[in-house]
Amino acid sequence: MAIVVEFINRAGHALAFQRVEANRLLIGRGFNQTVILEDDYVDPSHAEIVLDEQTGDLTCVDLASANGLILEPAIGKKRDIVGAAKFMSGDILVVGRTRLKIFRDNHVVPPARKFSLGYQFAHKYSVWPVFVVLLIALFLLDILVSYLQMPVAESLKLYALQSGYAVLLVFFSGAFWGLIGRTLRGDGRLITHLLMAVTLLLIAQLVGLVLPWLTYHLAWQALSEVLNRLAVGLLGGLFVFLSLRAATKMRRVQTVSVAALIPLGLIITLLINSFGQQDNVNHVPYLKALIAPSVNVRIVIPSSVFVGDTHDLFQKATKNVDSSD
Amino acid sequence: MLQRYMSILGRAFINVCFMAVLAIKPLCGNALEQAVDVYASYNASVFQVRIIELGSGSQSSLGTAFLVADGRFMATNYHVVSAKVFEPEKYRIEVEIKGEKLTLDILAVDVVNDLAVLAFQMPPINSALATDQPFVVKQTEPIKQTESIKQTESIKQTESIKQTESIKPIPPSPNLGKGFKLQPKLPEKGTTLYSFGNPHGIGMTVVEGNFNGLVEHRFVEQIHFSGAINPGMSGGPTLDAQSAVVGVNVATAGNQIGFLVPAKALAALLVRTPDSVPTQAQLYASMAEQIEHHTSSMVTEALATPWKISNLKDIQISSSPLTWLECWGDSEHDKKTKTYTISRGCHSGGALFLNQEFNSGFMEYEYLYVEAPTWPSISLYDFMAKQTSQAGPANKGTKKELGHFSCNESEVINSQGTKARVSYCLRAYKQFPNLYDAFYMAVTTDKKQQSLMSHYTLAGVNQVSAQAFLTHFVELAKWL
Numbered sequence: 001m002a003i004v005v006e007f008i009n010r011a012g013h014a015l016a017f018q019r020v021e022a023n024r025l026l027i028g029r030g031f032n033q034t035v036i037l038e039d040d041y042v043d044p045s046h047a048e049i050v051l052d053e054q055t056g057d058l059t060c061v062d063l064a065s066a067n068g069l070i071l072e073p074a075i076g077k078k079r080d081i082v083g084a085a086k087f088m089s090g091d092i093l094v095v096g097r098t099r100l101k102i103f104r105d106n107h108v109v110p111p112a113r114k115f116s117l118g119y120q121f122a123h124k125y126s127v128w129p130v131f132v133v134l135l136i137a138l139f140l141l142d143i144l145v146s147y148l149q150m151p152v153a154e155s156l157k158l159y160a161l162q163s164g165y166a167v168l169l170v171f172f173s174g175a176f177w178g179l180i181g182r183t184l185r186g187d188g189r190l191i192t193h194l195l196m197a198v199t200l201l202l203i204a205q206l207v208g209l210v211l212p213w214l215t216y217h218l219a220w221q222a223l224s225e226v227l228n229r230l231a232v233g234l235l236g237g238l239f240v241f242l243s244l245r246a247a248t249k250m251r252r253v254q255t256v257s258v259a260a261l262i263p264l265g266l267i268i269t270l271l272i273n274s275f276g277q278q279d280n281v282n283h284v285p286y287l288k289a290l291i292a293p294s295v296n297v298r299i300v301i302p303s304s305v306f307v308g309d310t311h312d313l314f315q316k317a318t319k320n321v322d323s324s325d
Numbered sequence: 326m327l328q329r330y331m332s333i334l335g336r337a338f339i340n341v342c343f344m345a346v347l348a349i350k351p352l353c354g355n356a357l358e359q360a361v362d363v364y365a366s367y368n369a370s371v372f373q374v375r376i377i378e379l380g381s382g383s384q385s386s387l388g389t390a391f392l393v394a395d396g397r398f399m400a401t402n403y404h405v406v407s408a409k410v411f412e413p414e415k416y417r418i419e420v421e422i423k424g425e426k427l428t429l430d431i432l433a434v435d436v437v438n439d440l441a442v443l444a445f446q447m448p449p450i451n452s453a454l455a456t457d458q459p460f461v462v463k464q465t466e467p468i469k470q471t472e473s474i475k476q477t478e479s480i481k482q483t484e485s486i487k488q489t490e491s492i493k494p495i496p497p498s499p500n501l502g503k504g505f506k507l508q509p510k511l512p513e514k515g516t517t518l519y520s521f522g523n524p525h526g527i528g529m530t531v532v533e534g535n536f537n538g539l540v541e542h543r544f545v546e547q548i549h550f551s552g553a554i555n556p557g558m559s560g561g562p563t564l565d566a567q568s569a570v571v572g573v574n575v576a577t578a579g580n581q582i583g584f585l586v587p588a589k590a591l592a593a594l595l596v597r598t599p600d601s602v603p604t605q606a607q608l609y610a611s612m613a614e615q616i617e618h619h620t621s622s623m624v625t626e627a628l629a630t631p632w633k634i635s636n637l638k639d640i641q642i643s644s645s646p647l648t649w650l651e652c653w654g655d656s657e658h659d660k661k662t663k664t665y666t667i668s669r670g671c672h673s674g675g676a677l678f679l680n681q682e683f684n685s686g687f688m689e690y691e692y693l694y695v696e697a698p699t700w701p702s703i704s705l706y707d708f709m710a711k712q713t714s715q716a717g718p719a720n721k722g723t724k725k726e727l728g729h730f731s732c733n734e735s736e737v738i739n740s741q742g743t744k745a746r747v748s749y750c751l752r753a754y755k756q757f758p759n760l761y762d763a764f765y766m767a768v769t770t771d772k773k774q775q776s777l778m779s780h781y782t783l784a785g786v787n788q789v790s791a792q793a794f795l796t797h798f799v800e801l802a803k804w805l
Contacts, residue, residue, distance in 0.1 A: 147704075148701060148703055148704045148707065149704065149707060149708075150662065150704070150708075151662075151697075151699070151700045151701060151704045152661060152662050152663075154661070212707070212710070216746075219734045219735075220734075279724075281722060281723065281724050281727040281728065281729055281730075281752065282717055282718055282721060282722070283717075283729075283730070284716070284717055284718060284730045284732070284750050284764050285729075285730060285732055285750070286716075286730075286732050286734065286748035286750055286764070286766055287732075287734045287746065287748050288710055288713070288714035289710055290706040290707070290709050290710040290713075290746065290768055290770065290776075291703070291706055291770075292701075292702035292703045292705075292706050292773070293702065293770055293771055293772070293773060294702060294773070295703075296736070296770055298736040298746075299736060300736045300737065300738050300744060301735050301736065301737055301738070302737070302738055302739075302740075303737050303738065303739040303740060303747075303799045303800060304740075306733070306735050306737045306747060306749075306799065307792065307795055307796050307799060309733055309735075310733055310749055310751075310792070310795065311792075313731055313732075313733050313749065313751050314751060314753075314761065314788050314791075316731040316751075317728060317730075317731050317751040317752055317753040317761060318728075318753045318758075320728035320729045320730075320731055320752065320753060321727075321728035321753040321754070321755050
């Protein structure tokens with residue numbers, strides 16, 4: 001039998017594996033050890049691991065180390081090892097600052113996962129044509145949105161030029177994040193970031209098209225303003241988060257959280273702004289959205305009913321005054 | 326809005342009054358002599374009134390006031406003393422008579438006609454104000470020198486003040502000046518009138534001008550006076566040759582166009598004036614009643630007169646034919662966007678001035694028709710949403726005076742079969758219970774290439790008037 005040592009980082013990701021063809025191994029900083037660690041907090045001979053050939057039990061022994069030995073079992077609480085202790089295959093040993101996952105070599109490993117559809121797709125076909133198609137879709141959608149806002153055929157050329165900004169944005173962000181990935185990990189893929197940018201911009205455009213419809217049918221202007229801001233903030237945040245994840249593989253959690261502060265701050269200030277606006281008594285929170293009759297499915301009431309319903313509004317307005325005092 | 330022009334010392338007007346006096350001099354010697362007579366006999370009854378901000382101790386605004394009701398009261402414009410109405414603890418009304426500074430209280434106001442009646446104040450003898458202000462002690466002296474009845478009265482009053490420490494108005498002694506007589510009848514058109522006031526605080530001035538009848542197309546009566554009225558003259562009297570008050574200076578449109586409040590409004594206010602200083606709540610209540618009466622009569626009159634039906638291209642609308650509504654309109658064929666827009670609207674002229682940041686008593690309505698035959702439907706409604714999203718209430722106020730708007734939203738079909746997105750919003754007043762600002766915004770949502778926005782605001786209405794107007798207005802639009 002053999003013992004397998006997996007070096008993991010604090011997030012639990014495997015950094016390296018070492019297979020030892022013996023039933024006992026020594027862990028330490030010394031060069032006479034079986035598993036040599038580069039960690040100033042580890043003793044030259046820090047711990048010993050014993051595998052019982054008959055029973056398959058794993059035992060760890062603290063060799064009177066300065067900083068001790070900590071066991072983090074897969075099930076149960078973590079604890080300090082005093083002297084020796086048995087543990088299960090797959091538990092984590094913390095030696096100094098280094099984290100090791102210890103396995104028997106007959107530890108059961110699940111079978112291979114199936115490729116996801118997206119993965120299969122991306123690998124069966126080249127991603128570049130996909131990206132180009134999405135980019136063209138974004139370009140056309142951008143023109144369409146501009147045209148719908150002011151349907152003047154003469155301005156189409158201008159709208160096309162303006163859509164160029166969206167395309168530029170995609171390439172810029174791809175280059176930006178790709179560069180970060182390359183600098184941090186040495187393997188930033190330009191196409192990943194380009195795809196991410198183009199997809200999120202497409203989603204943003206589609207949300208922009210759907211939002212008025214949603215607002216109109218919710219008939220709640222204040223909520224729709226918040227929704228709008230949230231959508232912008234969330235999509236922006238998602239974009240930064242995904243790009244960061246792709247660029248850094250989350251190896252630098254602190255960097256990630258600092259970067260996340262920016263979109264988060266944006267969302268919070270936007271929310272504060274929209275609520276602050278409602279504090280102004282000259283602000284009328286009436287429904288501002290409008291949609292075409294063909295997609296309008298709001299319930300229609302007769303004017304007499306509407307007028308009748310407004311009686312309660314007087315009490316509501318009076319309450320507004322009382323509550324603000 | 327004209328009251329805005331008068332926001333005392335607020336704007337630098339050209340010194341038209343000097344030029345006017347110089348120009349008149351060689352023309353009408355006789356009239357000038359009359360002006361001299363009028364000035365000589367009554368200049369002691371017109372004073373500059375100052376609103377003192379207590380924190381800084383300096384004046385925040387200036388105006389003119391004059392003695393009425395046998396010299397018992399002072400009359401001036403409401404807008405001169407409006408700061409004191411809303412923040413009585415922050416301001417003091419003051420006049421200087423023969424070097425003595427006297428404090429005044431507000432007895433009654435008329436916010437519709439922009440008038441206020443003031444009375445001299447007798448502060449409690451042992452109050453901080455009394456010790457700080459030696460004039461109070463001095464002021465008691467002339468009163469004591471007068472007739473014995475009045476003397477005993479005043480002594481009684483001083484005693485009662487000592488006991489209760491309450492503030493009560495005291496009739497000023499006659500030597501402060503004689504009160505003006507009022508002339509509620511309007512003179513002949515062209516009659517020479519003499520306006521008194523203290524423009525820009527440069528000194529008491531008499532300005533000659535002509536009576537030109539009532540201002541046409543106004544809901545609230547005002548006299549058109551062709552003479553130079555300038556900031557600071559607000560609240561001053563305008564007299565006829567018999568030295569009777571015909572009107573009270575209130576506003577100017579520049580270029581010798583002045584506006585006066587007719588004397589009959591002042592006479593009516595004097596009848597209502599109480600004998601004691603009202604509490605702030607009482608003052609607010611009377612103001613609320615005035616605003617409510619003003620808007621109710623506007624709405625009633627607007628609804629009583631049949632509205633004139635007219636067409637905006639393919640949709641039928643109505644508008645009120647009343648002459649006091651100021652109406653406007655515009656239309657445009659945009660060749661580039663291939664759209665056709667028509668807009669029409671009316672409003673009731675100036676809103677009632679309540680204070681620098683707060684006005685009310687106003688109505689307006691507006692239509693906007695947009696047609697875009699070549700556009701996709703989605704674009705037209707997007708365009709309409711942008712066109713109609715900037716609307717706000719016609720009158721302004723702050724959190725101190727107004728609550729927030731609450732809205733009802735619905736897709737409404739009216740009795741004429743027109744479908745619209747209707748938003749109806751109301752906000753209540755903090756000081757004036759049962760008064761509301763109503764905001765109505767409707768955009769038709771039944772035609773693919775055409776849409777009509779109809780909108781109105783009513784400021785300072787009661788529930789009955791608001792509902793009556795809503796019931797009327799919601800039914801107006803009809804597709805042809």
